[in-house]
Structure formats: C-alpha cells, structure tokens
Amino acid sequence: MSDPISRFPVADPAGLPEPLRERYADVAERSGFLPNVFGALAWRPAEAAAFFAYHDALMDKDTPGLSKGDRELIVVATSAANDCLYCVVAHGAIARIRTRDPHLADQVAIDWRKAPLSPRMHDVLEVAVRLAVDPAAVVPGDLDRLRGHGLTEDDVWDVGAIVGLFALSNRLAHWAAIPPNEEFFLMGRLPRA
Amino acid sequence: MSDPISRFPVADPAGLPEPLRERYADVAERSGFLPNVFGALAWRPAEAAAFFAYHDALMDKDTPGLSKGDRELIVVATSAANDCLYCVVAHGAIARIRTRDPHLADQVAIDWRKAPLSPRMHDVLEVAVRLAVDPAAVVPGDLDRLRGHGLTEDDVWDVGAIVGLFALSNRLAHWAAIPPNEEFFLMGRLPRA
Amino acid sequence: MSDPISRFPVADPAGLPEPLRERYADVAERSGFLPNVFGALAWRPAEAAAFFAYHDALMDKDTPGLSKGDRELIVVATSAANDCLYCVVAHGAIARIRTRDPHLADQVAIDWRKAPLSPRMHDVLEVAVRLAVDPAAVVPGDLDRLRGHGLTEDDVWDVGAIVGLFALSNRLAHWAAIPPNEEFFLMGRLPRA
Amino acid sequence: MSDPISRFPVADPAGLPEPLRERYADVAERSGFLPNVFGALAWRPAEAAAFFAYHDALMDKDTPGLSKGDRELIVVATSAANDCLYCVVAHGAIARIRTRDPHLADQVAIDWRKAPLSPRMHDVLEVAVRLAVDPAAVVPGDLDRLRGHGLTEDDVWDVGAIVGLFALSNRLAHWAAIPPNEEFFLMGRLPRA
C-alpha cells in the first residue's frame, strides 16, 4: 500500500489554518497516525473544515437511542452498500473499538441482515441502507418504526444525516481513490492485553 | 403545498448564532424568501453551518472549465437520478438563471443524454451521474476524460465534490421530506422584461 | 432547440389522408402549434392513425374514478420512470391545465411518492409505475386495490392501457429523439389572467 | 389452462363493427382458433381496431433488411425481457413458422446473445432489447450500427416501432393476465409432413 493517498494534490497539514490544524493534530495524536481522509482533504481547507465539523456534530454523540458504536455501524453498513473501501475499513475499525466486538463490523459490512443485532439496530440498518441506495423508497412509516424503538426526534434525524454524510464521504473516497491507512485493518481485532 | 417544510422540528432562524444568521438573512434577501432547506436545517445549527460552508466553497465559483451554471447542472442531473424533488426544482431554478436558458435544466433533469450540451458537459454529466448512482464504477479514465476537456485538477475535484455534497443533500431532503418553495417552480422560466 | 423533430424523415401533414389530416389540423388549432409527436409520425400515416385513435380512446375520457387530469398524471409518472423528455414535458403541460395545478405534474414527475395526491391516485400511480418498469411484478391484488378505491372495471383497464400506450410512446420518442415543442415548457404554469 | 382469457369482461367478437369483425374472422380462419389477445381486446373495439392496425402496419412487411421472421424475433426477444408469457409463446410460434426453424425462437427467448444469429440480427436484437428495458440508454450510434448492416430508414424505424408496440402489448397481457392459446405451444415445432 505504497499507493498515493489521493488522485489529487496533497497539501501539508502544517499549513492549515487554525482551528483546523488543531483538529488534524488531535486526530493524529489520538490515532497515532493521520487518517488518509484528513490528508486527502487538506488541499481544500474550507471543505475539510466543513466536513469534519459535520462529522463531529453527528458522530461524537452518545444517546440512549443511538450509541457511538451504533452510529459507526450505520457508516459501515451504508459504506459497504457503496463498496467504499476507505469507509468500511476505517469505520469498521472504529466500530470494533466502540462496540468492543471484534466481529460485528465485518458481519454488518458483508450481510447486515444476518448480523447479531438488536431488533432496534436491525431496523435502523434496514432503513439506513434503503436511504443510501434507493432514497425515494423511504416512507414515513420507516421513520415511525425507528421512533417505535425509542429513538428520539434527534436520533431519527441523526440516522438520516449520518447516511447522508457518508453518501458524500463514500463518493469523495471513490473519486479521489483514498486508501485506508494500513493501521485500520487490524485495529480492534485483538483482545486488550 | 401547505405541507410542513420538514418532518422534524423547525427552529426560528432568528435564534441562529452569527455568522450563520447573516448567511440566512442574505439568502432570504437575495431570493425574496427563505429556501426551505435553510428552514429545515435551522434546528441543527452546527450541521447547517457546515452544510452551507461546504456548499459555498463548491458552488459560488466560476472557472473556465466549470461555470456556475455548469455546477448547477451537475446538481440537477444527479438529484434527478436520486428522485429528489427539492434539489431538482430549487437548483433547476438556479440553473435556469445561471445558464440563462429556460429549458436546459428540465432537459437535463429528465434525460441529460439527449440534452443540447457541449461535449465537455456531456462527459461531465455522464461521469457525475455514474458517481452518484454507482460510485465504485468510476475508473481513472473517467477523470482523465474530464481533464482532456480542459478541466483543471481543481475543476475535476469539484465535479466529484459537488456530486458528493448533493448525495448528502438529496438524502436529507428525502429523509425530512423537504418540499421546494413554490417560488422555485416558475423562477427563470419567463423572459426578463 | 433548433434540433430536428425526429431522427427520421419528416412528412408534410398537408399530404395526410382524411380523417387523419383533420385530426392534425384540429390539434394544431387548439394548441396553437403542431405537437412534435404528430410531426414525427406523419411519415407513417397508418401508424399515426392507429396511435392517435388509441390515444383518444383512452385519454379523452372523464370518469368519476379517473378524471382527464388523473390520466395525464399516469402518463407523467410512467414517462418519468422511462426518462422520456417529450412525454414528461408535453403531458406535464396538459396535466397542469387539466388539474389546474401548476406544481403537481413536476412533483409527480420527480417523486410521485411524496406528491400531494389522494390515496386513490397514490395507489394508481404506484401500480402504474410498477407496470411500466417491472410488469411481471403486478399481482391481482394490485388491481383489487384500485377497485377498492372506486375504479370501475373500465377505469382499471384504462390504467393499464394508458401505461401500455405510453410504454410505446416513450420508446418512439427515445428512438426518434423527438423533442418537446418549446411551448409546452411554460404552458399551465402562469395563473390565468 | 381452463383459465379465463382475461381479468376483464370478454365480449363476443360477433358484435364487433366492420371491418374489425372481418379482421377477427380472418385470423380465426387462418389460425384455426381466435388468438386470446383478440378475444381479450374485443370489449374495447376502438382500442382493438387501433392495436391490430398498428400491428399489421409493422409486422406484415417483408424487406431485405428485416424479414417477417426477423420482426417476430424482435417480438420474442423483447417480450422475453418483459416476462410476457402470451407474447413469447404466441409470437414464438409465429417465429418458428416464419423462420422455418423449430429452435431459434426458444434460443432467442432464453438467451438471444448466444443464439445462432447473423451479425445483423445480433445487433438488431441487442439494441431492441436495450430499447425495451432501458430506453434512455439508446444512443445515435445504435441506429447507425443498424444502418451499417443494410437496414433502410424504414427498417430502422420499424425496429423501434415494433419494440414500442410490444412494450404496449406485453403490458396489456400482464395487466389482463391473457394466457396464450394452447395451440401456440406446439405450433411450428414438428416437421411438415
């Protein structure tokens, strides 16, 4: 994987304006490396700032109806439906960490229907994948079914917004051919020592 | 069309933080009304700020390889592929104004392949629609073909990023059932007096 | 739109046999122009006679279960599913006039599922679009559902026959690349003075 | 196969107006039975007259570029793509008689791509099936390829018009659930004595 991280010019994150540069430094420190989607977006600071602000507003949230791990599984299921290597591998890794389950992300990526999910998450993923691949086919009853599982109005909105954000992200990753960092492949697969 | 503008709670834009409130006031003044996507996103200020920042970075740009009108036509073609009423009608209106053509947006929305486009824009829309509906099928040669029409690296990136942003936007509009404002339907169809 | 009205030879309607010539003159007088599908079919008088006879038998009928406007909306929804510019624009115009609604035809063309329709017309369009795009998937219960909305046997037949006739018409328009007349784009969009 | 010949009322052809009654009598005499599509359409004389006039204008023609057998094979291939039992069985029978080949119709119905066809008919069926199932995907080069095989303008038009007419016919047969007459299944399969 000595492939370039993008089909487009790659900028040095050191030149980014604050507070974006800090956001980059923060993720690099926490992860131990800079995820390639950050690197690939660095030549477009305004879009990078908007993208990560949108991301943080939706993904760094833990509610009774939709945990951080649940949110990552939405990303995994819909990104798999879009054949997006970067998002399946990178968010599969994060999902493994957040759900503390070394297998569930792979199960969801390959066949979410048979994955060992709660009825709530089964229905969340069903409607999420439909919104990802055939958005006109979503009907009001789909949202009601999520409400019936205890999702709040905020949670239901988040399901749709996460699907939307990664519809964007998947297409950026395909367009620029952004590969996942090698580290993501193994992350969360081994028991903590 | 007395339908609500969203399936979710709608906030008063007057309560938005600066500079987002200014962005809302600006579009309302220029348009003569607040486009419903602004209204529907107001209850989520962080996402609204990110969304419109992303939008402005891509759409308010006029380059030799990709004019403002061209950018709107990308939105129209891909939003039509996603059956998104809001985006086809609202951006169809903007496309009519920016291309100064009262028919081209409808032609592109219904059958872009037979629309009277330049060879450059024909190829732009072909790859844009493919990225919208089957993103894994985009190949490096698709991007090269756009470069061959004179698009710069920035222009090529923009094609993909616009498709991505409206992949998000289309799904938000479907999820929240955001209707286009009535004003958009007729906008740009009549000759200027 | 100085494009030719067909990829095939175009005959002068003045040379058509009676009563077809009268049918052509009549539509030209009522519309103020000769719709291009008439022009494109003129070189094939037998087919033109059959086509317009079939059309008139189905479309010039107003029943309690299926008004003239309803019939046009079936044409709009299924022609949109077939990406047919001519039929969406021309019959969208007629639908605006017959339903006296300047927006409904566009709503139906882009996303009939969210259009403000009666439950009867929602179900009519659902089964009509299924018959248009996946005809083997129509089941007896689909017809029963229409009967349950008060459609007579004649009305139910008409739904299927209209879908069938425009399955033909859409393919002729694609094959010959028949463009809609410019007049159709604006027709029915402005309030009557 | 004691099933009814239609889901809709069936009229006695004896009551049809001339010259339609004569057309019905003629086919019944030549075939030895009344094909069910005639029976099913009898309750709608205007549509029946138009349908069979359209049919005869396209199918009762033998040109160097498109023989009567070739025309039937277009019907078989596109009707198979639409899963239409009536048209595949009835026109398969006619195709066997007109091509004097007991196997070709079945080969075309199930997998036209591997059927032992001339390069001309291979390309005719390729574009015909595309027009049947994805009409917007037909491009001008498709028609040119048929011209390159020696089809005249009239022949090329006929290819598209036949596809269109049976797009209608297939949907009528699905909608009314018209079964093929038993006689068609065996017709043309046995060597003439």
Added chain:
Amino acid sequence: MSDPISRFPVADPAGLPEPLRERYADVAERSGFLPNVFGALAWRPAEAAAFFAYHDALMDKDTPGLSKGDRELIVVATSAANDCLYCVVAHGAIARIRTRDPHLADQVAIDWRKAPLSPRMHDVLEVAVRLAVDPAAVVPGDLDRLRGHGLTEDDVWDVGAIVGLFALSNRLAHWAAIPPNEEFFLMGRLPRA
C-alpha cells in the same frame, strides 16, 4: 445447431473411469442420446463425478412435499432467471415428462408468477427465485412459509440445495456455452400414443 458442445476441449466418455462411465452410459441409454452437459464435463472427470453425484442426491427423490416434477420446476424457474438456455430447455423437457403437463414448464420459465401452480409450489418458486437472484434477501420467514406448506426439513433444505446446484450449473453452461441437444426441444410436448 452444428455448434460445438463446449468452448473447451471435449473428451471421449469412453475413457472415463468407472463408475462414472457407467453413469454416462446409463443416461445415454435412457435418453437415447448423451445430454451435452455430460459431454462438456467429460474432460474433467473429478468434477463430472462430483456434479452428477450432487445432482442425483437432490433430483432423484420423490417426497410428499417435493415431487420429482416439483424439483425440475425449481430448476426451470431459477435457470430462466439466469437466462440459461441449456438448463431451461433440458430441464423443461424433463419437467414436462415428470409433471405430465406439456405447458407448465414453459409457463414457469417465462412467468412463474402467473403459472397455474398450487399455493405450495407458488411459494416454493418465489423463494427459490429470490435465493437464485438476490440470496441475501432470503429471510427466516421464507423457510417457515415452506414448512407451513408441509415441506419437511429435508424438503426445505432440498429447495435451497437445488437452487444452489443450478446456480453452479447455469454458470458452467454460460461459461462453456453448452447448447441443449436438439432432442430436448420437443420432448414431452406430444401426447403419448
């Protein structure tokens, strides 16, 4: 049909090891000819032995829940969904003989949904075709529905295994372009003298 029976080298069955040679001789004697799938597989004795052993374990079985004729109809319906000429024609012939019905195999091949089937076989074919074309969409309730029609656990397994075996068989026939023997086309169509 003087086409070769395979795109690959064809071995003389006389050189096959026992007991495979006997299996070949047996089918040739019972049929009066060697079905081409036997001929095409002869150059790969290990695969041929495995294939026909698998076949015999599933197809030469007659249970109250799934007769030999029912099993052949599963092959016909799913092979038709895969456009496989060899399997539709050869197993259509066997289905005609085993069901003693000269029309049912054609009806199932072209449109199983409207074929005159028992509710049991209608549901068997529905889930079989889904397993053939969209296997992830099979849900536990599909198997339960078959159990509700009286199929035993063995019968339900057989439905899936037959679909699977012919998913393999269809792909071999497409890959090697194996044509059906001429004899199959007419077999079972004529009343026994």
Added chain:
Amino acid sequence: MSDPISRFPVADPAGLPEPLRERYADVAERSGFLPNVFGALAWRPAEAAAFFAYHDALMDKDTPGLSKGDRELIVVATSAANDCLYCVVAHGAIARIRTRDPHLADQVAIDWRKAPLSPRMHDVLEVAVRLAVDPAAVVPGDLDRLRGHGLTEDDVWDVGAIVGLFALSNRLAHWAAIPPNEEFFLMGRLPRA
C-alpha cells in the same frame, strides 16, 4: 457468536462414512477447528462428499496462470458480490495465508476494482464477478482476454468453475445461515512470529 451453525439439523461428523470422515478429520487437524460449512453439510453425506470433491478438484491446484491465492481471491470477490458472510470471512482468511498479504482479501471483498492487482488478476476478477452476478453477459471475448494473460484452457475453465461452485456455496450458506467460525476473522492478519 453462540449462534447455531445451521438452520437445519446438524449431524456428528464421527458418523460419516469413509473416506469423507477422513476428509473432515484432516481439515479439522490442519485448521485446529472444523470449519462450519463442514459441520452444516454433515447431515447430508452424499452432498458433502460431492461438494468437497468438487472443491478440492478446483482449489488445491497451483498453476502459473492461476495460483492457489488467485483462486481464493476469485472466491472472495464473487462471494462478496453475493453478500456471503461465511465465504468472504473463511476464504478471506485462506486468501491472506496463501497470498501472504494481510490486506488484499479485504480490498478485493470491498472494491476489487481499486485493489492492487496485476492486470491479469484484475481481468480475472472482472469477468468472474460478471459471471457471478449477470452470467448471460459473459461474451467469448471475456475468455479470450484471460487467454491473452497466459491462462491455459484449464485455467480459464477453472475460473468459471470456481465462480460456479461458490455460486452454489454462497446460496447454501445463505439458506442455512452458516456463520463463519470465529477463528477465521483474525487468521492471517498478524505477522508470523
């Protein structure tokens, strides 16, 4: 993952007839566990014997044109196209071991088009996936392209036969809901000590 290994009865492999019992013992010893597809097939000894004989004839072969690792990647790519969790995870593990690459199987499973493959393997996977999902669309030129990469007639046959065998295997795994053994998820991901 305390889920059962099948929706159907599970037999004790100890009761299998020779030489199948030996085959089971052998794989259990080499793997350190009995892969679940062996367990799930044990209640059907004849099918199990045929399945593993077919498997061994195709997969335990190393040729210059198609190595053992290449063969596993065909399984991974086509099983991913069929959303088959068992085959993607189990054969992904074997592919990691045979290619000595900890990432390639995941790359192929999620988006084979952008995976770092030789031109030969890129074309092998392209035609393999087409045979898996749309078998009628395979044309003679597809096989010729593989020959052009140096594959022998045997190798080309093997490509199609492997796709076919796993078309069967994927459907068995979906039908019986066979989960991958936990051990497969991590296998081949860690550097050898």
